[in-house]
Amino acid sequence: MIRFSALPELSLYIHLPWCVRKCPYCDFNSHEQQAELPERAYVEALVRDLEASLPLIWGRPVISIFIGGGTPSLFSPEMIGLLISEVRARLMLLPDVEITMEANPGTFEVDRFRGFREAGVNRLSVGVQSFDVNKLKVLGRIHDADQARAALVHAVQIFDRVNADLMFGLPGQTLTELERELSELVQLGLSHVSCYQLTMEPNTRFGIRPPQGLPDDDVLADMQSLVIHRLRQAGLSRYEISAFSRAGQECRHNLNYWTFGDYLGIGAGAHGKISFADRILRTEKLRNPKAYMEGGNDAHGEPISIESLPFEFMLNALRLTAGVPASRWSQTTGMSVGEHPFLLERLGQAQARGLMRADAGRFQATDRGLELLNDLQALFLP
Numbered sequence: 001m002i003r004f005s006a007l008p009e010l011s012l013y014i015h016l017p018w019c020v021r022k023c024p025y026c027d028f029n030s031h032e033q034q035a036e037l038p039e040r041a042y043v044e045a046l047v048r049d050l051e052a053s054l055p056l057i058w059g060r061p062v063i064s065i066f067i068g069g070g071t072p073s074l075f076s077p078e079m080i081g082l083l084i085s086e087v088r089a090r091l092m093l094l095p096d097v098e099i100t101m102e103a104n105p106g107t108f109e110v111d112r113f114r115g116f117r118e119a120g121v122n123r124l125s126v127g128v129q130s131f132d133v134n135k136l137k138v139l140g141r142i143h144d145a146d147q148a149r150a151a152l153v154h155a156v157q158i159f160d161r162v163n164a165d166l167m168f169g170l171p172g173q174t175l176t177e178l179e180r181e182l183s184e185l186v187q188l189g190l191s192h193v194s195c196y197q198l199t200m201e202p203n204t205r206f207g208i209r210p211p212q213g214l215p216d217d218d219v220l221a222d223m224q225s226l227v228i229h230r231l232r233q234a235g236l237s238r239y240e241i242s243a244f245s246r247a248g249q250e251c252r253h254n255l256n257y258w259t260f261g262d263y264l265g266i267g268a269g270a271h272g273k274i275s276f277a278d279r280i281l282r283t284e285k286l287r288n289p290k291a292y293m294e295g296g297n298d299a300h301g302e303p304i305s306i307e308s309l310p311f312e313f314m315l316n317a318l319r320l321t322a323g324v325p326a327s328r329w330s331q332t333t334g335m336s337v338g339e340h341p342f343l344l345e346r347l348g349q350a351q352a353r354g355l356m357r358a359d360a361g362r363f364q365a366t367d368r369g370l371e372l373l374n375d376l377q378a379l380f381l382p
């Protein structure tokens, strides 16, 4: 039975669903911008969504906000400022609240970075993906390599905390090319890097027709090792499967996801997870931006079943290289470990197979477990 004495930390995710062009690998809820962006109407819809959701989170302080997309930097600094002040007027934000926004490295966006800072954003995440002009073309990106560099140089002048997203395992990519990308990246003084292996998602153009020249599994494993080694040399340690940071610069918002904290999601297609004294709910908003703006969002959500809690928890927690203290299970599920025989059984299996450390005080994947993370997580499926 779920019984919370105290609820976990709460974050806020805000989804802005438009992009200039849809990238062929991307399965995020992003839509090509057809006409002028309905910025103000969308911010108003977000505020309505937030107000309708307030009863779910009355009185709870918010530790972080993430404005993601899509391409949030298509919104003007004025609208981002309005959005943040509308949120501030309705939610109790911690004094040191982390406010991250995603930005693409186009010239048009870079000119707005200072405005985003003044609007209240205190952490910028720039989707660089690559510094190689040919790779950027294959990925369907609308920026070039010089714009990628300029965006990061400019971002670190304005923001204390900057993340760059990089992808590897790109069509035709060699280890030498990846080494060159990483060397460029580490010279820029970033506090955080997210480095993702390109995956072929169903329902994307790459998923339907994969590009030629994708590196094979052996090369991909070498690439992953190179990323870890090269970033560590530069003072950026791996703390999650794809996330690297300087000490103390971990993304608080994502850490809250990975430690199974709560989050309210507002915006088209946004997901949320919110705990109450005796249940945990998942919420999801309408995906289509037009339908979303016209309303009809259901703020109630569906309870997570007790059977699926181990998988939901481990799907997140085992991504962290240091895992989580075992006490985090009861803090975020409202149940003790002993109350869930299935969890105990599967923990035993994972440890016997050498995929998790045999430590009663921590849930942590071994190096092998991190390599085989999908298999390890699947062990906890109900």
Ligand SMILES: C[S@@+](CC[C@H](N)C(=O)[O-])C[C@H]1O[C@@H](n2cnc3c(N)ncnc32)[C@H](O)[C@@H]1O
Pocket (backbone or CB within 6 Å): 025, 026, 027, 028, 068, 069, 070, 071, 072, 102, 103, 104, 126, 127, 128, 129, 165, 166, 167, 196, 197, 198, 199, 200, 201
């Ligand atoms: C919400 S997305 C996009 C942020 C921003 N619009 C951009 O494209 O730069 C966050 C990140 O996920 C990564 N990503 C998206 N699709 C991916 C895929 N199929 N494989 C690997 N990484 C992916 C990219 O690095 C991207 O920057």
Ligand code: SF4
Pocket (backbone or CB within 6 Å): 018, 019, 021, 022, 023, 026, 027, 028, 030, 069, 070, 071, 104, 127
């Ligand atoms: S710009 Fe970012 S969110 Fe938009 S389609 Fe490309 S990867 Fe997806």
